Amino acid sequence: MASVLVCVKRVPDSSSEIVLTDDGQAVDGRFAGFTMSQHEQCAVELAVQTASATGGEATVLTLGDADALEQVRAALAVGCTAATHVVADSQQLGPADVAREIAAVVRDHEAAGRPHDLVLLGHDAADTGDFQVGIRLAYELGRPVVNGVTRVTVEEVDGRPVVTASGDGPDGHETYRVPLPAVVTVLEGGVEPRYPTVPGRMKAKKIPVEERELAAAPAGPARVRWSLPPAAPSDVHVLGKGPEAAPAVVDLLEQLGVLAR
Amino acid sequence: MILVLVEKDLAGAAVEVSLETLTFARSLSDAGGGVPVDAVVVGDVSPALQSQLAAYGVRDVHALGGPGFAAFAGAAWASGLETVLAASRSVVVMAAGTPRGGEVLAHLAARSGVAMAANVVAFDGLAPFVVRRQVVGGQAVEEMQLSTRPTVFTVAGHAVEAAPAATPGPATLVEHAPEVAESDLVARVVSTEEPAPDLSGSLKSARVVVGAGRGAGSEGGFDDLLELADLLGAPLGVSRVVTSLGWRPHHEQVGQTGSRISPDLYIPCGISGAIQHWAGCSSAKAILAINTDPDAPMVTKATHAVIGDLHEVVPAINAEIRRRRAG
Numbered sequence: 348m349a350s351v352l353v354c355v356k357r358v359p360d361s362s363s364e365i366v367l368t369d370d371g372q373a374v375d376g377r378f379a380g381f382t383m384s385q386h387e388q389c390a391v392e393l394a395v396q397t398a399s400a401t402g403g404e405a406t407v408l409t410l411g412d413a414d415a416l417e418q419v420r421a422a423l424a425v426g427c428t429a430a431t432h433v434v435a436d437s438q439q440l441g442p443a444d445v446a447r448e449i450a451a452v453v454r455d456h457e458a459a460g461r462p463h464d465l466v467l468l469g470h471d472a473a474d475t476g477d478f479q480v481g482i483r484l485a486y487e488l489g490r491p492v493v494n495g496v497t498r499v500t501v502e503e504v505d506g507r508p509v510v511t512a513s514g515d516g517p518d519g520h521e522t523y524r525v526p527l528p529a530v531v532t533v534l535e536g537g538v539e540p541r542y543p544t545v546p547g548r549m550k551a552k553k554i555p556v557e558e559r560e561l562a563a564a565p566a567g568p569a570r571v572r573w574s575l576p577p578a579a580p581s582d583v584h585v586l587g588k589g590p591e592a593a594p595a596v597v598d599l600l601e602q603l604g605v606l607a608r
Numbered sequence: 609m610i611l612v613l614v615e616k617d618l619a620g621a622a623v624e625v626s627l628e629t630l631t632f633a634r635s636l637s638d639a640g641g642g643v644p645v646d647a648v649v650v651g652d653v654s655p656a657l658q659s660q661l662a663a664y665g666v667r668d669v670h671a672l673g674g675p676g677f678a679a680f681a682g683a684a685w686a687s688g689l690e691t692v693l694a695a696s697r698s699v700v701v702m703a704a705g706t707p708r709g710g711e712v713l714a715h716l717a718a719r720s721g722v723a724m725a726a727n728v729v730a731f732d733g734l735a736p737f738v739v740r741r742q743v744v745g746g747q748a749v750e751e752m753q754l755s756t757r758p759t760v761f762t763v764a765g766h767a768v769e770a771a772p773a774a775t776p777g778p779a780t781l782v783e784h785a786p787e788v789a790e791s792d793l794v795a796r797v798v799s800t801e802e803p804a805p806d807l808s809g810s811l812k813s814a815r816v817v818v819g820a821g822r823g824a825g826s827e828g829g830f831d832d833l834l835e836l837a838d839l840l841g842a843p844l845g846v847s848r849v850v851t852s853l854g855w856r857p858h859h860e861q862v863g864q865t866g867s868r869i870s871p872d873l874y875i876p877c878g879i880s881g882a883i884q885h886w887a888g889c890s891s892a893k894a895i896l897a898i899n900t901d902p903d904a905p906m907v908t909k910a911t912h913a914v915i916g917d918l919h920e921v922v923p924a925i926n927a928e929i930r931r932r933r934a935g
């Protein structure tokens with residue numbers, strides 16, 4: 348039985364154009380859609396699969412403002428069965444602060460008889476892109492960490508739970524095998540996140556969410572400011588629309604001398 | 609001292625992004641009055657690698673060897689870096705923004721209790737030391753102040769162009785075989801599956817590259833694109849979405865965490881043109897973007913574009929090429 352904690356973050360959807368706040372400290376929420384990143388959607392899926400394969404529990408954790416409850420509910424709707432929401436403005440926290448806050452939750456839950464054997468996180472946050480929270484968390488907890496994998500399974504080996512995690516590395520597909528408790532960070536691509544069902548959504552609404560405040564005063568990020576690069580003027584020559592443009596395209600290929608064989 | 613973690617390809621040569629990081633380190637060294645740049649390499653340093661590093665102005669090449677480094681373990685590599693850091697009395701530690709580079713430096717920063725900046729593209733000032741780095745999926749740039757020592761950061765792939773030093777360095781080999789604590793070896797690679805053969809060489813030197821992104825739609829959506837590539841004698845280059853979803857092998861990826869290409873013509877089909885993709889294709893002489901969205905960055909940055917569904921446009925181009933060749 349493995350109890351899994353999966354950490355998710357409410358982030359602005361960066362696939363559409365963003366606007367920054369006047370002080371350059373954040374994405375202006377008035378003009379943004381918000382989401383959970385692909386990496387974290389896959390981490391949630393892996394948490395739910397692992398919990399159900401081992402008869403354990405999958406708990407979702409977020410650190411964010413009141414609106415981040417939307418991402419918590421999304422994870423509950425696809426199979427997480429418990430939730431913790433550390434209510435705070437995530438833009439005011441640096442990666443070391445976030446790691447320390449997650450560690451505080453893990454320790455408090457453990458003291459309350461709910462240890463989390465496996466903590467899953469996304470490999471990097473889609474907004475702040477710090478690429479380090481999972482690793483810092485591992486040091487906070489004194490646990491081993493596997494970073495940037497796409498597949499995760501938990502099995503008993505000689506009576507002890509072991510996580511097998513694998514992903515693509517520079518030398519090929521790499522496998523790690525680590526005794527629990529451990530921390531693992533997830534990249535998208537290994538599993539297909541499931542869609543919530545209507546009963547799933549209904550059930551999610553009834554699950555109580557543990558609300559917490561920050562455990563310690565944050566040191567804050569080392570951010571001076573964010574800015575948007577100036578838009579470069581476009582001088583694209585549109586050859587046409589749809590398949591009718593094919594002759595103009597092939598004219599261009601001839602002109603560039605790349606058609607000869 | 610500035611210390612740069614240099615990664616090797618399967619043939620034992622320094623990877624391009626590590627050479628870019630050395631180039632970045634030299635510009636930092638110049639700004640700082642010529643502090644030496646040292647490299648650290650895990651495993652064997654071949655004479656070819658040593659002379660490559662000399663060409664990039666490296667003073668000492670620290671080689672980390674011994675049983676603790678036989679298989680990759682992020683914590684073990686970071687402990688090795690700590691050894692070299694102490695021996696070389698470095699104040700700055702850099703790596704390329706690769707999976708390995710980012711992971712090892714995050715370990716180092718966590719162990720040292722210092723900040724780490726990921727995906728830096730430039731530095732602004734030395735005192736205070738302010739870097740610019742990619743945030744919000746590359747849409748925005750963060751100015752971040754790094755005031756802790758050692759100063760730890762990764763450099764985004766292809767943010768600078770790799771350029772050898774005006775005066776080569778001695779690249780003196782210094783060997784280290786530190787003891788690695790058992791706890792730093794718990795999370796290590798226990799097996800590696802043979803990678804798909806790396807054919808990215810032909811991509812980097814190709815005159816024409818046909819690009820494919822999420823717009824291909826599925827693993828089975830590449831037939832027309834592959835036919836176009838075949839008709840033009842061009843390799844296929846893809847976005848990270850395509851490799852992450854397993855539609856095409858990683859060696860075909862173009863971008864910050866893939867290859868940098870500089871063809872006469874790049875034909876990106878169904879690729880939005882995110883900054884990380886652009887980093888790999890911005891030196892193409894001409895770009896013909898095929899995209900349903902006239903406002904996609906790839907379209908606005910291209911020299912030429914066709915607005916439409918690639919599954920209709922590409923077959924029509926293929927037919928037109930065949931028709932002209934027959935005629």
Ligand SMILES: Cc1cc2nc3c(=O)[nH]c(=O)nc-3n(C[C@H](O)[C@H](O)[C@H](O)COP(=O)(O)OP(=O)(O)OC[C@H]3O[C@@H](n4cnc5c(N)ncnc54)[C@H](O)[C@@H]3O)c2cc1C
Pocket residue numbers: 362727745746820821822823824846847848849850861862863864865866877878879880881882883884885888898899900901904916917918919
């Ligand atoms: C640290 C980091 C490193 C990264 N490194 C890389 C990298 O090396 N290379 C890379 O590519 N990305 C990289 N990325 C990811 C990058 O940010 C983008 O997510 C990715 O490039 C988007 O891929 P895409 O253009 O295929 O998909 P999307 O952004 O989803 O774009 C799909 C495009 O296809 C168009 N389209 C859809 N259907 C059709 C159709 N039928 N016909 C024509 N057009 C259609 C759409 O209009 C859209 O423009 C990196 C990200 C990070 C954070």
